[in-house]
Amino acid sequence: MNTKLIFGIAKSLLLARLGQTLVAAVGVTFSIAMFITLLSFMNGLNDLLDGLILNRTPHVRLYNEIKPSENQPVNESPEYANSYNFISSVKSGISRQEIYNSGPIIQAVKTDPRVVGVAPKLTTQVFFNEGTIDITGVINGVDVEEEMRLFNFQDYVTAGSAIDAKNVANSIILGKGLADILVADIGDVVQVTTVEGERFPLKVVGYFQSGIQEIDKVQSYASIVTTQKLEGKPANYITDIQVKLQDLKMAPAVAQEYRQKFDIDAEDIQTANAQFETGSNIRTIISYAVGVTLLVVAGFGIFNILNMMIYEKMDSIAILKATGFSGRDVNRVFLLISMSIGFFGGMVGLVFGFIFSVIIDNIPFNTAALPTIKTYPVDYSPVFYFIGGTFSLITTYLAGFFPARKASRVDPVEIIRGK
Amino acid sequence: MQDIILEARHINKEFHDPVTVQVLTDITFSVNKGEFVSVIGKSGCGKSTLLYILSTMDTDYEGELLIDQELMTGRSDAELARVRNEKIGFVFQFHYLLNEFTVLRNVMLPGLKLNRYSEEEVEHRAMERLKMLGIEHLAVQKAYRISGGEKQRVAIARALINDPHIIMGDEPTGNLDTKNSEHVFEIFKELAELHNQTLLIVTHDQSFAERSGRIIEMEDGRIIRH
Numbered sequence: 001m002n003t004k005l006i007f008g009i010a011k012s013l014l015l016a017r018l019g020q021t022l023v024a025a026v027g028v029t030f031s032i033a034m035f036i037t038l039l040s041f042m043n044g045l046n047d048l049l050d051g052l053i054l055n056r057t058p059h060v061r062l063y064n065e066i067k068p069s070e071n072q073p074v075n076e077s078p079e080y081a082n083s084y085n086f087i088s089s090v091k092s093g094i095s096r097q098e099i100y101n102s103g104p105i106i107q108a109v110k111t112d113p114r115v116v117g118v119a120p121k122l123t124t125q126v127f128f129n130e131g132t133i134d135i136t137g138v139i140n141g142v143d144v145e146e147e148m149r150l151f152n153f154q155d156y157v158t159a160g161s162a163i164d165a166k167n168v169a170n171s172i173i174l175g176k177g178l179a180d181i182l183v184a185d186i187g188d189v190v191q192v193t194t195v196e197g198e199r200f201p202l203k204v205v206g207y208f209q210s211g212i213q214e215i216d217k218v219q220s221y222a223s224i225v226t227t228q229k230l231e232g233k234p235a236n237y238i239t240d241i242q243v244k245l246q247d248l249k250m251a252p253a254v255a256q257e258y259r260q261k262f263d264i265d266a267e268d269i270q271t272a273n274a275q276f277e278t279g280s281n282i283r284t285i286i287s288y289a290v291g292v293t294l295l296v297v298a299g300f301g302i303f304n305i306l307n308m309m310i311y312e313k314m315d316s317i318a319i320l321k322a323t324g325f326s327g328r329d330v331n332r333v334f335l336l337i338s339m340s341i342g343f344f345g346g347m348v349g350l351v352f353g354f355i356f357s358v359i360i361d362n363i364p365f366n367t368a369a370l371p372t373i374k375t376y377p378v379d380y381s382p383v384f385y386f387i388g389g390t391f392s393l394i395t396t397y398l399a400g401f402f403p404a405r406k407a408s409r410v411d412p413v414e415i416i417r418g419k
Numbered sequence: 420m421q422d423i424i425l426e427a428r429h430i431n432k433e434f435h436d437p438v439t440v441q442v443l444t445d446i447t448f449s450v451n452k453g454e455f456v457s458v459i460g461k462s463g464c465g466k467s468t469l470l471y472i473l474s475t476m477d478t479d480y481e482g483e484l485l486i487d488q489e490l491m492t493g494r495s496d497a498e499l500a501r502v503r504n505e506k507i508g509f510v511f512q513f514h515y516l517l518n519e520f521t522v523l524r525n526v527m528l529p530g531l532k533l534n535r536y537s538e539e540e541v542e543h544r545a546m547e548r549l550k551m552l553g554i555e556h557l558a559v560q561k562a563y564r565i566s567g568g569e570k571q572r573v574a575i576a577r578a579l580i581n582d583p584h585i586i587m588g589d590e591p592t593g594n595l596d597t598k599n600s601e602h603v604f605e606i607f608k609e610l611a612e613l614h615n616q617t618l619l620i621v622t623h624d625q626s627f628a629e630r631s632g633r634i635i636e637m638e639d640g641r642i643i644r645h
Contacts, residue, residue: 005531016519319515322476323529323577324504326497413471416511416589 006329009320010336017309021341024305027298028345028396029352032388035291036353039384041360042287044377046280052211056151057269058119058242059251062109062258064099065265068092097239105262106241114246114254119146121240122227129191129199130182137178137218139192141227141238150244153221160186160206166223173206177217194230202226292391298345299395306338306403310410317407318415331408338400339393346392350385423488424584424617425450430472430482432465442468444640446482450585450619455611457628458621460637467589469637470621474507474587475499487584504533508578512590515574516562522573523549523558530580541580548576552606568599575606579616586610588620592627604630 014021068090074080099105102120109118122141127134144166147153154162157173165173172192174184184190184204192200202222210216222230228237243258245251251268259266270277310317317330361378426449434440442465450456460466471477473484475491478499484491486506491499503509516525523545530541549555552572557565565573571591578586588607592600604627610616611632620631628634636644 002532002534005528005534008531009528012517012519315515316517316519319517320528321500322474322503322509322511322515324500324502324532326500328497329500329532411476413477416513416515417467417471 002329006332006336010333010340013309013313013316013333014337014340017312020305020309024302024341025345025348027301028295028342028392029349031291031294031298032346032349032392033352033356034294035388035391036350036384037356037360038287038291039388040353040357040378040380041376042283043379043381043384044361046283047379048373048377050280053273054248054269056156056210057273058151058240059245059248059269060243060255060258061267061272062099062105062241062243062262062264063239063267064097066092066097098233098237099239099241099264101262102236102238102241105264108262109241109243109258114250116244116246117146117150118244119143119150119242120224120238121242122224122231122233122238123240124227124231125195126230127193128178128182129193134193135178135181137175137220139172139227139230140219140221141224142221143224144221147221150242156208156210157206158209160204162206164205165221165226168203168205170200170202170226170229171205171222172202172226173208173221174204175216175219176207176209177213178220179204179207181217192230196232198230198232200230291388295391295395299399302338302341302396302399303403306334306400307406309337310334310403310407313407314410314415317410318412321410321412322416327408330410331404334404334407335397335400338396338404342392342396342399345396346389349392350388353385353388354380422452423449424452424454424486425473425619426485426488427469427473428483428485430469430480430484432468432472432477432480442640443472443480446640446642448635448642448645450617452584452617453611453615455607455618455632456620456635457631457633458619458635458637459623459625459628462623464637465640466621466637470587470589470619473619474509475503504529505581506584508581508583508586510571510574510578510586510588510591512593516570516577518561518563520562521558522554522560522562522565525562525573526577526580529577533581535581545576545580548579549573552576568595568602571595571599571603572606575603579610585617585619588618588622590622591620592622592624600624600627607631 072085072087072090074085074087106118106120109115120143124139124141126137126139128137142153144153144163148162158176160173162173165171172190174182174190182190186204186206188204189201190204192202194200208216208219208221210219224238225235228235231237243254245254248269252270255266255268258264320330321327357378357380360376363376365373365376367373427446430443430446431441432443434442446469458466458469468477472480475484475486482492486502491502494502516522517528520528523542526545526548527541530536530544531538536544546555546558549558552575554569554572554576557569557573562570562573592603595603607618607620608630611618622628634644635642
C-alpha cells in the first residue's frame with residue numbers, strides 16, 4: 001500500500017546524507033569482501049591440502065590382511081563344539097595377500113552404479129641396489145591408465161611421462177627422493193632385488209612427487225605387468241582393489257557391504273584419513289569466525305550512523321508523525337535505510353570479494369612439495385557468496401533494528417514543543 | 420444545529436516531572452464546522468498543551484476528546500496517526516518542512532500517505548493548493564531554499580492536501596514579520612469564509628485573535644472566556 005512512499009522517503013533521507021551513507025556502505029563492502037576472500041582462500045588451501053591425500057586415496061580399498069584365522073580348526077570341529085578349546089601361540093597362517101577371484105570381483109564392482117571406477121594394484125617390497133648399499137622401497141604395480149583417470153597420477157609425475165610406465169617394458173617411475181638417493185636420471189637403469197632374492201634391472205622413465213617427502217623416499221610405481229614379472233606371479237595376481245565412488249560420503253556403507261559380499265577386508269577413506277577432516281573443519285571455523293567478526297564491526301558502524309541520523313532527523317520524524325505517519329511507518333523507513341546500506345554495500349562487497357579472490361588466484365605460488373600448484377589455491381564456491389550476502393542483510397537489519405525502534409517512538413510533541 | 424467537528428469533555432492534564440503540576444483543568448468546549456477559533460492566553464497557561472491533546476499527538480490526559488463526533492480517547496497509535504492524516508491539518512510556528520524534499524513533494528507527502536488518490540492526482544491537488552496560495556512557482560525548489568513566509572504558506576498547503584475537517588495552528592504567525600503575518604492571516608480568513616474551513620489557531624497575537632471569528636481565552640489551565 002504505502003510501500004512505494006516509504007521507499008521514496010528512505011531514499012531521500014539516504015541521499016541527503018550521501019557521505020555518511022557511503023562510509024557505512026564501505027564498511028559493509030569491506031567486511032563482505034574480506035569475508036569472501038578469506039573463506040575462498042582458506043577453503044582453497046583446505047581443498048589443496050586434503051587433495052594431497054584424499055585425491056590419491058581410494059574411497060574404498062579391498063585387500064587381504066595378514067592375520068590369524070578367526071576360526072581355528074578345533075572350533076569348527078563338531079566333536080569339540082561343546083567344550084572349551086584353549087589354543088596357545090596362534091600365528092598368522094600362510095594366507096596369501098593375493099585377492100582371490102580378483103577378476104570377478106572387479107567385474108562386479110564395476111557394474112555397481114555408485115562406483116566411478118576400479119583400479120587394481122599390486123604392492124611389493126624391494127631393495128634398490130646402489131653400489132654396495134641396499135635401499136628398501138616399495139613398488140606399486142598399477143594399471144597406469146586407470147590410475148591416471150581416477151587418481152590424477154599424471155599430476156604427480158613431475159619429470160618424464162606417466163604413460164611410459166605402461167608403454168616401456170620393465171620401466172619404473174621413482175619417487176623424487178628415492179631417485180636423488182639413487183642418483184638415477186631418466187633413462188638410467190636401476191637394479192632391484194625382490195624379497196625372494198631375484199635381481200632385476202628396471203629403466204627409469206619418470207619422477208614422482210607426492211608433496212610428502214617421506215613417501216617420495218620409498219615409493220615408486222611400475223605397471224602391474226612389470227610388478228607381476230618381478231614377483232614371478234601370474235597375470236591375475238593383485239593385492240589391492242581400489243574403488244572410487246560417486247559420493248565420498250557413501251564410502252563407509254559401501255566398504256561394509258563389500259566386506260560381507262566378497263568376504264574380504266575393506267577400508268573406507270574416512271577411517272583411513274580421519275585426521276584430515278578435523279584439520280579442515282577447524283580451519284573453516286576459524287575463517288567463518290573472522291568473517292563474522294568483520295561483519296559485526298561493520299554492523300556497529302551502521303548502528304552509530306543511523307543513531308546520528310535519527311538525532312539529526314528528529315524534526316523530520318516529528319513532522320512525519322504529526323502529518324499522519326504511524327510509528328510503524330517511521331520504523332520501516334529507518335529499517336529500510338539500514339538494509340539498503342547492507343544490500344548495496346554487500347553487493348559491491350561480493351564483487352570486490354570475487355576480484356580479490358581472482359587476484360590471489362593469480363599470485364604465483366611455487367613449492368617443490370606441490371608440483372601441480374602454480375598459484376595460490378582459491379575456492380570459488382557460490383556458497384560463500386550466498387552466506388556473505390545473507391549475512392550482510394541480517395547484520396544490517398539488526399544494526400537498524402534499535403535505532404529504527406527509537407525513531408518510531410519519537411514523541412512529536414516533545415520535539416515541536418522543545419523549539 | 421451545526422455540525423460539531425471537535426469536542427473536548429472535561430479534559431485534565433498533569434505534568435509529573437519534576438513535580439506534579441496541574442496544567443489543564445476541566446477543559447470543555449466544542450468547535451463547529453466552519454468556525455475560525457483563536458486560543459489566546461499568556462505564556463504557560465497551557466494553550467499549546469491543549470492543542471497537542473486536541474491534535475491527538477498527546478494521549479496522556481484525562482477526559483474525552485471527540486473529532487468528527489468520534490471518540491479519540493484510548494485509540495491506538497496507528498489509528499490516531501490515520502486520523503491526523505485524514506482529518507487534521509497542521510501549521511506550526513517553525514515551519515517543519517522536510518528539507519530532503521522539494522516543496523511540491525512536501526505538500527504531497529500526507530496525500531500519498533492517505534493513499535486515497537493516485538500519485539498523479541495527489542500531485543495535481545498539491546499544485547492546486549500551491550496556486551491558491553500563490554506559490555506555485557516554488558514547487559520545484561528544495562524546501563530549505565525558500566523564505567520563512569513562503570515556508571509557512573507551503574506548510575498551509577500541506578495542511579490542506581487531504582481536505583481536513585480542521586486545521587490546527589500553533590503560533591503560525593509567531594515567527595513571521597508583520598507583512599508575512601498579515602498574509603498568513605488573510606489566507607486563514609479566506610479559508611474560513613470562502614471554503615468554510617474549520618480553523619483552531621493558538622496565538623498570542625492579540626490583533627490576530629480579535630479579527631478571528633471566535634476567541635477562547637485561557638488562564639492558568641482553565642478556559643475563562645469562550
